[in-house]
Amino acid sequence: xxxxxxxxxxxxxxxxxxxxxxxxxxxxxxxxxxxxxxxxxxxxxxxxxxxxxxxxxxxxxxxxxxxxxxxxxxxxxxxxxxxxxxxxxxxxxxxxxxxxxxxxxxxxxxxxxxxxxxxxxxxxxxxxxxxxxxx
Amino acid sequence: xxxxxxxxxxxxxxxxxxxxxxxxxxxxxxxxxxxxxxxxxxxxxxxxxxxxxxxxxxxxxxxxxxxxxxxxxxxxxxxxxxxxxxxxxxxxxxxxxxxxxxxxxxxxxxxxxxxxxxxxxxxxxxxxxxxxxxxxxxxxxxxxxxxxxxxxxxxxxxxxxxxxxxxxxxxxxxxxxxxxxxxxxxxxxxxxxxxxxxxxxxxxxxxxxxxxxxxxxxxxxxxxxxxxxxxxxxxxxxxxxxxxxxxxxxxxxxxxxxxxxxxxxxxxxxxxxxxxxxxxxxxxxxxxxxxxxxxxxxxxxxxxxxxxxxxxxxxxxxxxxxxxxxxxxxxxxxxxxxxxxxxxxxxxxxxxxxxxxxxxxxxxxxxxxxxxxxxxxxx
Ligand SMILES: [Zn+2]
Numbered sequence: 001x002x003x004x005x006x007x008x009x010x011x012x013x014x015x016x017x018x019x020x021x022x023x024x025x026x027x028x029x030x031x032x033x034x035x036x037x038x039x040x041x042x043x044x045x046x047x048x049x050x051x052x053x054x055x056x057x058x059x060x061x062x063x064x065x066x067x068x069x070x071x072x073x074x075x076x077x078x079x080x081x082x083x084x085x086x087x088x089x090x091x092x093x094x095x096x097x098x099x100x101x102x103x104x105x106x107x108x109x110x111x112x113x114x115x116x117x118x119x120x121x122x123x124x125x126x127x128x129x130x131x132x133x134x135x
Numbered sequence: 136x137x138x139x140x141x142x143x144x145x146x147x148x149x150x151x152x153x154x155x156x157x158x159x160x161x162x163x164x165x166x167x168x169x170x171x172x173x174x175x176x177x178x179x180x181x182x183x184x185x186x187x188x189x190x191x192x193x194x195x196x197x198x199x200x201x202x203x204x205x206x207x208x209x210x211x212x213x214x215x216x217x218x219x220x221x222x223x224x225x226x227x228x229x230x231x232x233x234x235x236x237x238x239x240x241x242x243x244x245x246x247x248x249x250x251x252x253x254x255x256x257x258x259x260x261x262x263x264x265x266x267x268x269x270x271x272x273x274x275x276x277x278x279x280x281x282x283x284x285x286x287x288x289x290x291x292x293x294x295x296x297x298x299x300x301x302x303x304x305x306x307x308x309x310x311x312x313x314x315x316x317x318x319x320x321x322x323x324x325x326x327x328x329x330x331x332x333x334x335x336x337x338x339x340x341x342x343x344x345x346x347x348x349x350x351x352x353x354x355x356x357x358x359x360x361x362x363x364x365x366x367x368x369x370x371x372x373x374x375x376x377x378x379x380x381x382x383x384x385x386x387x388x389x390x391x392x393x394x395x396x397x398x399x400x401x402x403x404x405x406x407x408x409x410x411x412x413x414x415x416x417x418x419x420x421x422x423x424x425x426x427x428x429x430x431x432x433x434x435x436x437x438x439x440x441x442x443x444x445x446x447x448x449x450x451x452x453x454x455x456x457x458x459x460x461x462x463x464x465x466x467x468x469x470x471x472x473x474x475x476x477x478x479x480x481x482x483x484x485x486x487x488x489x490x491x492x493x494x495x496x497x498x499x500x501x502x503x504x505x506x507x508x509x510x511x512x513x514x
Pocket of ligand 1: 031032033034045046047048049050
């Protein structure tokens with residue numbers, strides 16, 4: 001039997017993030033007091049400690065802060081994907097998140113490269129936000 | 136930490152179990168071997184220990200580990216604590232020991248880490264991450280640290296030749312250490328030929344996995360003078376945490392070693408130029424390079440050229456990880472770094488002795504490179 005890849009289990013804090021990606025939209029939590037965006041999601045603003053926030057759509061544009069290329073499968077479900085890239089993507093709005101860079105050979109990925117989001121549907125509940133090079 | 140504490144506490148005993156592949160011994164067996172060796176080294180009886188600080192198991196996830204150890208050692212203590220700060224735990228335990236003695240909790244503290252990392256794997260002990268990583272195939276400490284190396288290469292032009300120089304230097308040292316796990320000579324070509332694990336890390340950029348334990352005994356400088364070994368005084372102690380995480384700000388390229396080191400140097404009243412040997416937490420080659428920059432041995436971004444030309448080797452300007460480090464001696468979560476610094480300052484290192492070593496720096500770095508601790512020791 002082919003093992004399946006881990007599927008995110010949304011927490012109380014991250015549920016709105018995954019609801020948005022399911023609808024093909026990237027949303028981040030923004031503080032209603034100091035307007036800063038944050039990621040990962042949480043009840044407290046790490047800048048001003050406010051507990052008031054809203055989930056707002058963001059551009060989906062960003063740049064590669066850094067990246068790595070896996071040559072070893074730490075999980076059997078990723079063995080067929082080797083070598084694959086995982087990047088720390090900095091969104092235009094500020095927060096950074098980990099994701100995959102797709103649609104480009106791993107050897108052509110560079111730090112600070114411009115990228116944009118796309119969504120990969122995993123099942124009815126979950127779509128993963130991934131990134132591809134942006135012209 | 137208060138400069139009034141400088142030289143007030145000392146390391147009086149160090150010990151280790153066999154390191155490497157030791158399938159016939161249990162976790163506690165390895166730990167007790169290290170404890171016994173440290174007690175013998177110090178000339179102390181187990182009843183002299185009234186405080187125990189241990190690293191809460193990375194692999195076994197044992198709760199209240201210090202108590203389990205004391206039970207097997209057969210002593211009651213006035214103070215016990217199990218610490219979890221990843222690779223920063225080693226140097227932090229020595230600092231907590233000094234703080235506990237200063238506070239009057241106890242007078243002589245045993246610090247310990249050890250487990251069967253190589254022959255008994257029961258998961259990596261980290262909390263299972265449920266989202267924002269595994270679904271993208273992001274697993275393990277190697278990839279996390281590799282993100283830092285990629286960014287450093289991008290910003291400062293750091294090369295694989297430079298990372299390789301670190302691995303080669305430490306292997307040379309391990310070849311002079313009969314206790315080391317890896318004693319096969321290694322060249323820069325061997326380094327380049329070793330397989331990619333997670334680019335930009337070759338296999339030989341990554342530390343070993345080991346069975347093993349090490350123990351360090353701390354007491355007051357006053358008491359230390361009556362014991363078997365020449366005391367090694369704790370001159371400086373520092374700690375800092377980049378708690379907003381590895382992905383935040385410039386944390387991938389500027390480690391908490393910067394503030395942790397600054398505090399330790401300030402307390403000790405010395406500068407990087409005064410350090411005769413460094414024992415750096417080398418979970419990955421890149422962490423050595425970045426730590427040396429952040430401690431101020433060279434400028435930020437100049438770590439690449441700094442580690443080349445034999446500077447880190449015995450006979451070089453800054454002999455570093457003289458027992459082989461975690462890259463070649465064995466992975467005991469940074470505890471062997473404290474053991475080696477102590478032995479260097481006592482002049483007990485035989486063919487790998489740094490001539491007339493007076494002052495040593497030891498680093499601990501953990502939680503995927505965001506928790507940091509520093510010790511500056513002198514003879
Ligand atoms: Zn705020």
